[in-house]
Amino acid sequence: MGSIQLKQVQKKFGETEVIPPLDLTIEDGEFVVFVGPSGCGKSTLLRLIAGLEETTSGTIEIDGGDATAVPPSKRGLAMVFQSYALYPHMSVRKNIAFPLRMAKMSQTEQNERIEAAASALNLTDYLDRRPGQLSGGQRQRVAIGRAIVREPSAFLFDEPLSNLDAALRVGMRMEISELHKKLATTMVYVTHDQVEAMTMADKIVVLQAGVIEQVGSPLELYHTPRNLFVAGFIGSPKMNLIAGSEAEKLGAHTIGVRPEHIDVSKTEGQWKGTVGVAEHLGSDTFIHIHGIEGCDPLTVRAAGDVDVKYGDTVYLTPNAALIHKFGPDGLRMS
Amino acid sequence: MSNRKLPRLLQTPAVLLLLIWMLVPLGLTLYFSFIRYVLNSLRKPEWTTPSISNWRGFGNYEYVLNSKDFILAIQNSLFIVCSILFLTVILGILIAVLINKAFAGRGIVRVLLISPFFVMPAVNAVLWINMILDPVLGLQGLGVQGLNGLIASLQSAPGVGWFFSLWPQFEPISFRASQTSAYAVIIMVTWQWTPFAVLIFMTSLQSEDEQCKEAAILDGAGAWSQFRFLTLPHLGRPIAIVVMIQAIFHLSLYAEIEIVSRGNGNKNLPYLIGEFANNNIGAASATGIFAVILANIVAIFLLRMVGKTLME
Numbered sequence: 177m178g179s180i181q182l183k184q185v186q187k188k189f190g191e192t193e194v195i196p197p198l199d200l201t202i203e204d205g206e207f208v209v210f211v212g213p214s215g216c217g218k219s220t221l222l223r224l225i226a227g228l229e230e231t232t233s234g235t236i237e238i239d240g241g242d243a244t245a246v247p248p249s250k251r252g253l254a255m256v257f258q259s260y261a262l263y264p265h266m267s268v269r270k271n272i273a274f275p276l277r278m279a280k281m282s283q284t285e286q287n288e289r290i291e292a293a294a295s296a297l298n299l300t301d302y303l304d305r306r307p308g309q310l311s312g313g314q315r316q317r318v319a320i321g322r323a324i325v326r327e328p329s330a331f332l333f334d335e336p337l338s339n340l341d342a343a344l345r346v347g348m349r350m351e352i353s354e355l356h357k358k359l360a361t362t363m364v365y366v367t368h369d370q371v372e373a374m375t376m377a378d379k380i381v382v383l384q385a386g387v388i389e390q391v392g393s394p395l396e397l398y399h400t401p402r403n404l405f406v407a408g409f410i411g412s413p414k415m416n417l418i419a420g421s422e423a424e425k426l427g428a429h430t431i432g433v434r435p436e437h438i439d440v441s442k443t444e445g446q447w448k449g450t451v452g453v454a455e456h457l458g459s460d461t462f463i464h465i466h467g468i469e470g471c472d473p474l475t476v477r478a479a480g481d482v483d484v485k486y487g488d489t490v491y492l493t494p495n496a497a498l499i500h501k502f503g504p505d506g507l508r509m510s
Numbered sequence: 511m512s513n514r515k516l517p518r519l520l521q522t523p524a525v526l527l528l529l530i531w532m533l534v535p536l537g538l539t540l541y542f543s544f545i546r547y548v549l550n551s552l553r554k555p556e557w558t559t560p561s562i563s564n565w566r567g568f569g570n571y572e573y574v575l576n577s578k579d580f581i582l583a584i585q586n587s588l589f590i591v592c593s594i595l596f597l598t599v600i601l602g603i604l605i606a607v608l609i610n611k612a613f614a615g616r617g618i619v620r621v622l623l624i625s626p627f628f629v630m631p632a633v634n635a636v637l638w639i640n641m642i643l644d645p646v647l648g649l650q651g652l653g654v655q656g657l658n659g660l661i662a663s664l665q666s667a668p669g670v671g672w673f674f675s676l677w678p679q680f681e682p683i684s685f686r687a688s689q690t691s692a693y694a695v696i697i698m699v700t701w702q703w704t705p706f707a708v709l710i711f712m713t714s715l716q717s718e719d720e721q722c723k724e725a726a727i728l729d730g731a732g733a734w735s736q737f738r739f740l741t742l743p744h745l746g747r748p749i750a751i752v753v754m755i756q757a758i759f760h761l762s763l764y765a766e767i768e769i770v771s772r773g774n775g776n777k778n779l780p781y782l783i784g785e786f787a788n789n790n791i792g793a794a795s796a797t798g799i800f801a802v803i804l805a806n807i808v809a810i811f812l813l814r815m816v817g818k819t820l821m822e
């Protein structure tokens with residue numbers, strides 16, 4: 177059990193409206209990711225669900241019951257914070273045991289659950305250490321352990337990986353995804369890293385300034401972004417957005433072409449440009465091209481190692497079937 | 511010269527000065543405590559100048575140990591210091607937690623709370639003993655008088671008069687008496703030093719991690735559990751600091767004891783030293799050495815205790 181429903185939820189801090197009235201449904205067992213630029217209200221939304229902030233208006237339903245006025249501890253949700261929020265004076269074991277101790281669970285059952293969580297998260301060797309004596313990744317695992325022993329109806333993650341280095345982040349990303357498969361519990365995950373969003377989510381919620389721009393599966397967002405903001409935000413490298421005469425030829429105000437949907441040729445093509453920076457990654461080459469009207473620089477992602485260098489003249493051909501068209505209001509034209 | 515030697519060399523004067531500063535008084539005290547040395551003696555004028563030929567061995571220590579006030583002074587020192595520590599730490603934590611919440615006029619309340627700390631100890635003692643604790647003219651006397659008056663008038667009231675006739679006449683407490691003067695000292699010093707504890711605990715509370723508290727709230731911890739398992743351990747170090755500093759200061763209380771009762775039934779070690787030092791410097795020095803030992807024991811013992819109970 178762990179479905180969450182927000183109905184016309186609004187949040188104001190004093191006079192500033194951080195989240196205008198918003199509707200959102202999170203199904204039981206879903207992995208939902210909130211993405212958006214910094215300051216768009218992702219954390220605020222998560223804290224509203226957790227009960228750490230009070231809604232200004234609107235209702236939050238958990239498992240079908242109105243939970244708007246239910247205190248955070250009674251909502252049956254567990255949260256993992258960006259800064260881990262471990263209790264610094266307690267050992268790892270006591271940290272993980274804390275929610276159980278607060279629930280007055282028997283010592284034997286506490287121990288069982290702690291052992292289970294510790295072995296699932298590879299923490300068995302560290303149970304007697306203090307949080308200060310652990311690495312960042314281990315701390316984050318302790319924080320997750322503290323969340324799973326409670327067997328909550330949903331997990332809330334607020335940028336749990338952003339304090340970790342890149343390699344560890346990829347590893348922890350997999351671990352959390354695996355955990356979700358194993359527990360099949362609802363997870364709500366906040367990040368501003370769209371790669372995390374694309375790889376982990378069943379459903380992505382794209383936010384901008386507290387407004388939901390689009391909700392959908394990662395591939396839906398990739399293939400049919402609803403507006404310019406989503407088009408530019410989802411996908412890496414970013415979609416090329418071209419305004420002006422090129423767009424008008426196709427009857428649109430702006431057209432969007434993903435870097436991977438453009439062919440590069442040294443001899444012929446639809447558009448002509450000059451190579452700026454070329455990033456050779458081995459598997460791919462990202463080429464930044466200048467001189468194309470309406471979009472400077474334009475990014476192309478070519479598979480494999482392409483032999484171009486600074487100042488070369490190249491010809492580009494977008495894949496016509498995969499061009500996204502947007503109207504003057506920024507919305508997608510069907 | 512290697513680049514380590516130069517800094518060492520430059521530090522040397524300061525270190526030497528500090529060493530002299532500490533070691534010379536301690537050395538002299540030790541020296542005086544082993545010789546006969548008095549300020550005034552008609553019978554033995556040679557004792558009035560400190561000299562190794564007046565060597566007395568542990569005689570001064572024996573004399574101090576056998577003097578009738580010594581055990582009382584040690585007990586009293588410990589009683590006063592421990593009571594003050596206990597009260598200031600408890601009150602300090604309560605007040606600090608209370609004013610850590612945001613409320614209107616918090617800035618003013620904080621300044622007012624700190625102000626007792628700026629009163630001089632002697633002034634503090636005079637104010638308390640004469641204006642507040644005095645059994646006739648102080649607030650206490652007036653309060654007890656008022657209460658007695660009120661009861662007397664209620665005794666003749668219809669209906670409830672019989673009930674108040676059962677009440678006794680209240681007696682104001684004389685805080686200059688030998689049995690109670692220690693309490694007066696404890697009250698006034700606690701009043702003066704609680705702000706110090708509040709100040710230290712308040713700054714420490716502000717560095718408490720808010721997210722930890724939120725995590726605890728989600729984990730189902732109520733206000734008491736948050737205080738017990740998060741705030742109190744967080745305050746462990748500041749409590750140790752408050753205890754340590756206050757122990758050092760209060761083992762050497764003097765002005766309050768002098769003003770309240772002139773040491774009548776309420777001597778502590780410094781007061782005893784003061785009395786000996788009227789003439790017998792040797793005995794005063796021996797008492798001083800006892801005081802040093804006591805201070806060390808107290809400090810180590812208290813720190814252990816605070817560390818164990820709070821840091822788990």
Ligand SMILES: Nc1ncnc2c1ncn2[C@@H]1O[C@H](COP(=O)(O)OP(=O)(O)OP(=O)(O)O)[C@@H](O)[C@H]1O
Nearest residue numbers: 189194212213214215216217218219220221367368
């Ligand atoms: N307690 C508060 N009082 C006033 N304004 C706040 C408060 N908390 C957040 N805000 C404002 O609400 C907006 C959204 O904040 P929020 O923390 O939800 O952003 P975010 O999407 O989580 O950003 P980030 O990715 O940087 O964490 C910000 O503009 C912030 O300044």
Ligand SMILES: [Mg+2]
Nearest residue numbers: 218219220335
């Ligand atoms: Mg945030």
